[in-house]
Amino acid sequence: MNKTPRLYLGLMSGTSLDAIDVALCERNEGSFVQKAGTAIELTPDLRQKLLSICNEKHASLHQLGEVDHQFAVACAEAVNSLLKSENVQASSISAIGSHGQTIYHSPDTEVAFTQQIGDANVIAAYTQIACVADFRRMDMAYGGQGAPLVPAFHQALFAKNDQQRIILNIGGIANISVLNGTQHAFGYDTGPGNMLMDAWINLHHQKTYDKGAWFASSGAVNHSLLSLLLADPYFALTAPKSTGREKFNLAWLKEKIKNQNYQAQDVQRTLLEFTALTIVDQIELQSKDGSVYVCGGGALNPLLMQRLSTLLPNREVYTTEALAINPMYVEAVAFAWLAEQRILEKKVPLKAVTGASRDAILGCVYLP
Incomplete structure (x- = not known):
């Protein structure tokens, strides 16, 4: 195993819509530990826009595209803020794992789907770090619930x-x-x-x-x-x-x-x-x-x-x-770990959890 420590970032914004959590994590031989973290509150305007899309079954494509971009910018700014406060260079980060913001999750309908927003292209471009996103849909493609991961x-x-x-x-x-x-x-x-x-x-x-x-x-x-x-x-x-x-x-x-x-x-x-x-x-x-x-x-x-x-x-x-993990950052650390699994092209053992027909490599990689 590579003994050189590797750094990953995890981004999480959950159904509470209160903040964007960012966790800086280090892989060193057998350990995967959180080194730092921050929680950036969503602005009232962005939170309201997200709530509006989540609650409104017929949001316009214009609204959806706009908030997809705005939320991604907020995620990138949260990442850059943590890196600055910890004096860590973007070039030293192996990847960001971004959960995105779930706006609709429908695993049990005739046409099963889940939708997260937060354009990973924007996150990668604004941070100059590879961003792994879209973790749920491959599990659903194999018949799983796509959650929890x-x-x-x-x-x-x-x-x-x-x-x-x-x-x-x-x-x-x-x-x-x-x-x-x-x-x-x-x-x-x-x-x-x-x-x-x-x-x-x-x-x-x-x-x-x-x-x-x-x-x-x-x-x-x-x-x-x-x-x-x-x-x-x-x-x-x-x-x-x-x-x-x-x-x-x-x-x-x-x-x-x-x-x-x-x-x-x-x-x-x-x-x-x-x-x-x-x-x-x-x-x-x-x-x-x-x-x-x-x-x-x-x-x-x-x-x-x-x-x-x-x-x-x-x-x-x-x-x-x-x-040994702050309870407020466990999910953000989880997505840093999921980013590592994707970068290493490892299947994530979830079929017993989600009901998928097989374990799969989860997430898509967006390079800056």
């Missing part, structure tokens, strides 16, 4: 031979990876993570998320509403399965609560309980034991973390800090 990364970095571990990512959508020693990881989307909570507090308090869970903590669980939410057919589906903003969004929630006089804070608290229960149900279904390691924005929600610990009394619940 992170379990293979979790397996590569976090698996331990004599332990079962569950890696829980709580972004806008929540997903689990079940790691059993050297076996290939198994995982899928459990359902909403922060997405509905973020949408509800934004509607009532114009905040992008419930910092410190102050809004949820002021309310009480409404059990009739909770039962209604839990009855959605998605939760009865067997894996492989994936979901997104197309399914769980503010319109979906408003339909569930129409003609009911719920207190806004009670809805917020119920949404948090809904997220916790749907996660815990799937963890208990898929694994007999094993500690849980949480990453994503949900790891910073104290009430949500408390509920997970309470609902999983026989397990230890940590954040991925215990595994």
Whole structure:
């Protein structure tokens, strides 16, 4: 194996649409470690444009093309900002792995597809670094869900031979990876993570998320509403399965609560309980034991973390800090790792996760 350290960058913007996360990672012999990271908040204008496209089923081609370019510029600027602050030359980076911004994910329709924007040509040109993007569609071409992609990364970095571990990512959508020693990881989307909570507090308090869970903590669980939410057919589906903003969004929630006089804070608290229960149900279904390691924005929600610990009394619940990766950058590091796999032309072992007919090399390389 080449003993010269190699540097990769990972770019991630998830369904929460809060920031562009950038992780600088180093491959050195057997290790792949994060060296630095930054989170660049989306400007209100760009965030609104992205939300508009995600929520509007008939956005014009002009709107789509414009935001595709603007988001790519924001990604490139985030990369250049991190390189400048870390005094790292672009020429020393092997590649950027860019997830892009998902605007529509539809794996179970008659014509299955997924669409991410953030023009990788622009990112490569503005940074002068090779950019790997479009990671999901080859998996879907082989009949897979195209999501989640992170379990293979979790397996590569976090698996331990004599332990079962569950890696829980709580972004806008929540997903689990079940790691059993050297076996290939198994995982899928459990359902909403922060997405509905973020949408509800934004509607009532114009905040992008419930910092410190102050809004949820002021309310009480409404059990009739909770039962209604839990009855959605998605939760009865067997894996492989994936979901997104197309399914769980503010319109979906408003339909569930129409003609009911719920207190806004009670809805917020119920949404948090809904997220916790749907996660815990799937963890208990898929694994007999094993500690849980949480990453994503949900790891910073104290009430949500408390509920997970309470609902999983026989397990230890940590954040991925215990595994030496900042929970806010795990997905960005994952896409740096996926970029490395593409540059090395390695197949990513995901068919057990996504249901694809075969493992495949994922991503396309855009050279500056």
